[in-house]
Amino acid sequence: IARSVRFINQGNSDLSILRALSMAIDFDHCNFDMLSLSGSWARERHVVRRAIVHGTQSIESRRGASGHAENPFIALMDKDANENRGEVYGFSLVYSGNFLASVDVDQYDTSRVVMGINPFDFSWKLESGEEFITPEVVMVYSNAGIGQMSRTYHRIYRNNLMKSKYKNIERPIVINNWEATYFNFNEEKIKEIAKQGSELGMEMMVLDDGWFGKRDSDNSSLGDWFVDKAKLPNGLHSLAEAVKSYGMKFGLWFEPEMISPNSDLYRAHPDWCLHVPDRHRSLGRNQLILDYSREDVREAILKMLTDILSSADISYVKWDMNRNMSEIGSALLEKSRQQETAHRYILGVYEVMDIITDRFPNVLFESCSGGGGRFDPGILYYMPQNWTSDDTDGVERLKIQHGTSLVYPTSAMTAHVSAVPNHQTGRVTSMDFRHHVAMSGNFGYELDVSKFNDDERAYIKKQVDLYKSIRKVIQFGDLYRLESPFEGNDTSLIYVSEDKKEAVVFLYRVLSIPNAPLGRTKLMGLNPSYNYKIDDETIISGDQLLSYGINAPEELSWGDYKSSMIILRAQ
Incomplete structure (x- = not known):
């Protein structure tokens, strides 16, 4: 069920909307646990489960984006509900800005859930004859646990929300240069990475931050969307053609919502950023935020993006957004409308995304916001996948990807193999472990091949070929989470094709256990009547795999950060 609210001013005078939530639903008891997805940069969407109590419990964002700290989702569930049993009520807001999700329990033990735009620093002047529509909340009910809720959200968002032509098309294996080079690259280095990546079977070379303006660090040039000829003397067209000659496609990074004080655009238009007159303009990552509530700003950015995307054969765009709002004001809005700025900003972002994705329907767009800082259904409408987190460490990604999968389909989650020691944690894990973690998403690489x-x-090359053979079932199959990284040392999950004739199991153990007891994992989602060949060797009935399971693989028995992948095919 999708709920939203439409306000229509049918009177003769102006109204001020101070609170515009999208839904409210009452329950006649309070015997629930509340589930939410919390975290921070590099630790997004960790699962938090708590009992609801008398009074108010809520999650929210006041940062101008849905944010790293809380995702715009909550669920209420039976006290004994788990992955496979119990009643669960999910609430997911299709919005990318400030939000509030709240559960109130009153003196009679009844519960009320509300969700929508955060009333904090919000008002909307509604003139006579105008209307205001709130974003939708998608509500899902499951009588078979959290897993069934998740699979329902996955199908809804993949089939009924995403507008991209790629929503049900297998995603390319990407090689991104960011952790390989950061800002220190030239044309020859990018060609070298692309050529060697193509020889290993990779399909898309994505050039990340640093290709434009005078962008040699993060302190300049955002807004100057023209090629840095010092790094790319022959321009983007020549580079894209070289990449294509290797048998790959070419992708490009943008951060079109931002502006650097040290940029030609800022020097020409210092009023184009969000700001409050006579107040200090606080920087985040050495940058300010463009005022997307302004039509002139949106038109200028659209022209810059259109010019770049028309200048070369660009097949993929990574759209980044690396800071949240402060000094939230617009130079063009009247005083009585200043508290509309944050919402008007999001509407402006949606408008630009809508236009640019329509102009370039053959480009695969990926959203990013300092990693997973704006991983929400509002963005997924325009861009069918999201850089899940800037944290590429395999151990951390187990939790990040598990939490993300509660609401969002695997096809929306991008996951890359990176170098060790990992650049975010310093942890050293094996190639097998890193590959198996990244394969449980849109698989790619972020290192210097x-x-x-x-x-x-x-x-x-062997791993790339392997992933291509199982890519469809992972990206579009039904996901069953078997063991949670939030509940123990082991994590496991299985992807099952729609016809239940193919499945892929991933098992992970973070720390080695001396003289460990025998482990066994019951599988889910299979057809009990089928017989399944395991890794082209043993044949076991679906009934046995569901009721007895599989023994812990030998690979998990020795050493830290171990993993195993098992492929099952019905005979």
Whole structure:
């Protein structure tokens, strides 16, 4: 069920809307646990479960975006509900700005859930004859636990929300240069990464931050969307054609909502950023936020993006947004409308995304916001996948991807293999572990492939070929979470094709256990009447795999950060 509210001013005088939530629903008891997805940058969407109590419990964002700290989703569930049993009520807001999700329990033990735009720093002047529509809340009921709720959300958002032509098309294996080079690259280095990546079977070379203006660090040039000829003397067209000649497609990073004080655009239009007159303009990552509530700003950015995307054969765009709002004001809005700025900003972002994705329907757009800081259904409408987190460490990604999967389909989650020691945690994990974690999403790489020796190159080519053979079932199959990284040392999950004839199981153990007891994992989602061949060897009935399960693989028995992948095919 989708709920929203439409306010229509049919009177003769102006109205001020101070609170515009999208839904409210009452329950006649309070015997629930509340589920939410909390975290921070590099630790997004960790699962938090708590009992609801008398009074108010809520999650929210006041930062101008849905945010790293809380995702615009909550669920109420039976006290004994788990992945596979119990009643669960899910609430997911299709919005990318400030939000509030609240549960109130009164003196009679009844519960009320409300969700919508955060009333904090919000008002909307509604003139006579005008209307205001709130964003939708998608409500899902499950009588078979959290897992059934998740699979319902996955189908709804993949089939009924995303507008992209790629929503049900297998996603390419990407090689991104960011952690390989950061800002320190030139044309030859990008060509080298692309050429060697293509030899290993990778399909898309994505050029990340640093290709424009005078962008040699994060302190300049956002808004100057023209090619840095010092790094790319022959321009984007020549680079894209070179990448294509290797048998790959070419993608590009943008951060079109931001402006650097040290940029030609800011020097020409210092009033184009969000700001309050006579107040200090606080920087985040050395940048300010463009005022997307302004039509002139939106038109200027659309022209810059259109010019760049028309200048070369660009097949993929990574759209980033690396800071949240402060000094939230607009130079063009009257005093009585200043508290409309944050919402008008989001509406402006949606308008630009809508226009640019319509102009370039063959481009695969990926959203990013300092990683997963704006991973929400509002963005997924325009862009069918999201950079799940800036944290590429395999151990951390187990929790991040598990939490994300509660609401969002695997096809929306991008996951890359990166170098070790990991750039966010310093942790050293094996190639197998990193690959198996990244394969449970839209698989790719974020490292310098030119540094690999022959054995490492052969290994990666084998893994790339393997992922291509199972990509469809992982990206579009039904996901069943078997063991949670929030509940123990082991994590496991299984992807099952719609016809239940193919499945892929991933098992992970973070820390080694000496003289460990025998482990066994019951599988889910299979057809009990089928017989399944496991890794082209043993044949076991679906009934046995569901009721008895599989023994812990030998690979998990020795050493930290171990993993195993098992492929099942019905005979």
